[in-house]
Amino acid sequence: MCGIVGYVGERAALPLLMEGLRRVEYRGYDSAGVAVAHEGRLAVHKRKGKVRELDAALPAAGLPGTTGIAHTRWATHGEPSDANAHPHTDAQGRIAVVHNGIIENAAELRARLAADGVAFRSETDTEVLAHLIAARPENSLLDAVRAALRQVKGAYGLAVIDAARPEAIVAARNGGPVVIGVGDEEMFVASDASALMGHAKTVAHLDDGEIAEVRADGFSVLTLEGTETAKATQALEGEAAGFDKGDYAHFMRKEIAEQPDAVRRTLMGRLDARFSTAHLGGIELAAREMLDIRRVKILGCGSAGYAGVLGAHLIETLARIPAHAEPASEFRYRNPVIEQDTLYVAVSQSGETFDTLAAIQEVKRKGGRVLGVVNTVGSTIARECGRGVYLHAGPEVAVVSTKTWTCTAVAFALLALQLGRVRDLSAAQGARLLAGLSALPDQIAGIVAREAELAPLTARLVRSEHAYFIGRAAGYAVAMEGALKLKEVSYLHAEAYAASELKHGPLALIAPETPTVVVLPDDELLAKNLSTIAEVRTRQGPVLAITHPGVKVDGVEAAFAVPRSEPELAPILMNVPLQLLAYQVAQGLGRDIDQPRNLAKSVTVE
Template sequence: MRSGSNVCGIVAYVGPQDATPILFEGLQRLEYRGYDSAGVAVVGKSGQLRVRKAKGRVRDAAEGLPARFKGAPGIGHTRWATHGEPSDANAHPHVSGTVAIVHNGVIENADELRAKLTADGVEFASETDSEVLAHLIAAAAADPDVDLAEAVRLALTRIVGTYGIAVVDASRPGVCVVARNGSPVVLGLGDKEMYAASDVSALAGHTRQVVHLDDGEIAALTAGGYRTFTLEARATTKEPSELDADAASYDTGGHATFMAKEIHEQPEVVERALRGRLDPRFHTAHLGGLNLDPRDARAIRRVKIIGCGTAYYSGQLGAQLIEELARIPADAEPASEFRYRNPVVDPDTLYVAVSQSGETYDTLAAVQELRRKGGRVLGLVNVVGSAIARECDGGIYLHAGPEISVASTKTFTATGVAFALLALYLGRIRDLSPADGARIAAGLRALPGQIQEILDREAEIATLAAELAAHRAAFFIGRVRGFPVAREGAQKLKEISYLHAEAYPASELKHGPLALISPDLPTVAVVPDDELRDKNLTTLGEIRARKGRVIAVGHSAVADDTIVVPKNEPELDPILLTVPLQILAYHAALSLGHDIDRPRNLAKSVTVE
């Protein structure tokens, strides 16, 4: 079976230093993007290509590295496979002659190209589609009049698919070539040295100036600088931007895991997300990045939110906020479904794309389809300069800071706050009164302190989590505002504890799922003190009547085990109700001994289909 590189981390260096430690440091930071195999290739001082790669973690590839393994330029890769089993042979870099490449993406016409290369006498050492690209570049580079950048460009014109690549050639020292199409590549500018990576986390501590490549763009890097050009060989001009995070942002900060750190960062994250965005004079939100004036905002007749996984569930929460506060019909849909069903794109609809990384391939492709059909698209993203951020007409940056753990926590909360700000802005332009605007603004300001109150109860939640982990499965239920909370809670539990978890609207329980209720299947119920409290209590009674165990999350004790959460405004309560479910999932996984930051089969940023 052909094996794709797919979701992974790439790092490259060219300059006077030994590339090896720089590459392995970068790969350690990128390991959250892929951790099935890893490898590096460097060009030695005498012009030989040195390659080290292995199945497993980055530390496995680095272990026992000989002292002579030095050189520059160099490239590195950490891989998360979506096709075929990880192996030493399938690990990157891939080599053809003096050329080594690392690749993130999928080459769709790899089988056809492989057949042609095999017929020409090329022997393949792996099952990967990526190796095809290595042989194509090497063939183009066989012409001594063709430099490495041109060889890469010529090879890429034969490729159909997605890629983020970095290439070195031992016969052409002093240069590294990178390229992007559907998979991120960022350049880092140093002092007489250059870096590149698939994520800025690998560049922090080395540079403060970065350049984001666009799709279809290639960059040739030397110690003295870089040049960029298109697949058609047309030169492009790129302006560097400031990297907004330092190396300390990418360590655990004294916590046992990144997920624990990111859960505990949420009070600060919410404060940062709100900073400068609340207008006390008119009791509205100040969102200059929307590029949406009041006249255009009043013309909106519907809001459609798209995202994947946690971003989709936050979109459901956002749709509820927009309908309640702005009285505009709103709904959310998985971006992966939206882009394939040939949707009707309405000029009166505002589309909102949600993505932590800003590189999620399904969401990016949906945005591009919307733009092609004339839709107005806003982005809610966390990574400044990311592809979705650049594609959208405007948007809201989350300012949550780097999120390393695969299971998203603080960006879900930051996205909920961003949707509340958007709903407040749209509502105040329409029919939301100044008094209600002031009420929502006050509620938003109260969130950081209330989240801290929940974090202070972590030990109590951990006890319940250990009991939950003793079961093989769980139900999560919520009604209306509580349903997106239940879905996100189930997502977190299944992602990191590997317990089966299903979320249902509480009102749907009696329409089938109630058949599964037993003492062995606990239910986590989201029960805020709102207008639906009595109906939720009726549902809990149905569960208890069948001897089902209930763990409730709400504002008052409604079950034998209730995680009590501070009460905010009803519209904002879902943001708070999600936090204890994050802690519940974390401690369930911890009690089971799982690798919480790197759950099996998952990667942080899904940049392929």
């Protein structure tokens, strides 16, 4: 959610910090701030609103200093305001702190500090840290931060600077991601490696309970107890170009257009024509181990969870293994039964989703095995799982997920194919699916090129306050994701229902002013779906359809046809026009498309 950027080196810190803040804007935030140390003093500027508001408030001449930290905040303690924005400082203005997470015992610490005469200037839990650190000015900054954190309960990823000792940044992690970037005689700290693109050559990820002292010429890592930790670095993957909109008005539209290439990367090296199967080397399961799997449980949140619903359907269809998806956010609260012959699959674009990470840890604590399906290389979930599938979709900057959802669905198709071929899926069936997967990139490109054909559907939704999405079987997963996209980015109220459930209650909501978007593939369930449409039309409900060429439906107000594909892969294609539809509706309503209100790309708190 919140974003951290830090720099120590020989260059002016401010331009690098501001560039980093723009890179982490996609995470979602409501205020931004920066602190730079120079000649024993801190220059702190922070503003409610977007990074552009902060930029406008900075001195025209910039800020001198080669050490600094910056932050984008997503409010937890205290409403969005200039005062509550990070960085937070101690009473003397010597210590500056930026922090992601929640200090659970902040009220207790705050009361104790107030009794000692400390005057607080914000409502945040983070300000407590600045005063705790400043209480030990005789200690090294590293030791002062360690002492402060030993008094703290909760989750954090943080960076701290001391104006009197600007040669170092101290960073620490317990639940919130922290990445150290290594450059040429300069170092970086960030909550997300995307902030370091184009500057750092390699990165190191802190683990929970670790604290680092970061200097221009290197870094050292300790546990909070003081034990030194050997920390390996790895190459920073990705390109800064992924954070440039190019000729597109919004990152969301750019990322929809990037899906053909993203899917090609997800497929690259994973299609085995010789044996008519897929090969996902990262899952590290031998054929005999795959045969021992009796159940698959998929865990994810939001769009990742809906991709998991489709994944479960694909695994059951192709591998004939019972499979189920459920929200990771609820999984650990019901004391789940962990089975040795169940394969657990955790899904996350960022690889930092707190709820999903907690679910993984619950599974591992009880002896289960977990695979990760993750887009961000080196992320916490990828490292916690230890094995799995990288999507290689490239950076996804818009808060709403598009290309990552599509690539996740493709990854599940590959996993289902590999599991199926170990079991009873024939070579002929495998070859059929390989051909279908290979055709997806060009088919997606064709859908995106026909965006203008969605105009009648867009016009109907723009003048509506509510919309329903329905689908059967795998089409229900597409309906859920389509409804989520529309409400996330356009703020229209949208609900998804299994088409078969419409008559069990939701039919009471059908009215002439509320359109129903139907996921309508030309498959064995077509007749049943047409009957459901008739039920909607009988009650004067407008119907919009995402379907296949040649499907005739009486009374449909507007329709968009996707290319025919292998039936199992049709849901992947049917989701693409729903992404474009949500984008167009949001455009028509003048929404903040890349950063919808109240949402964050990477949810790192409960």
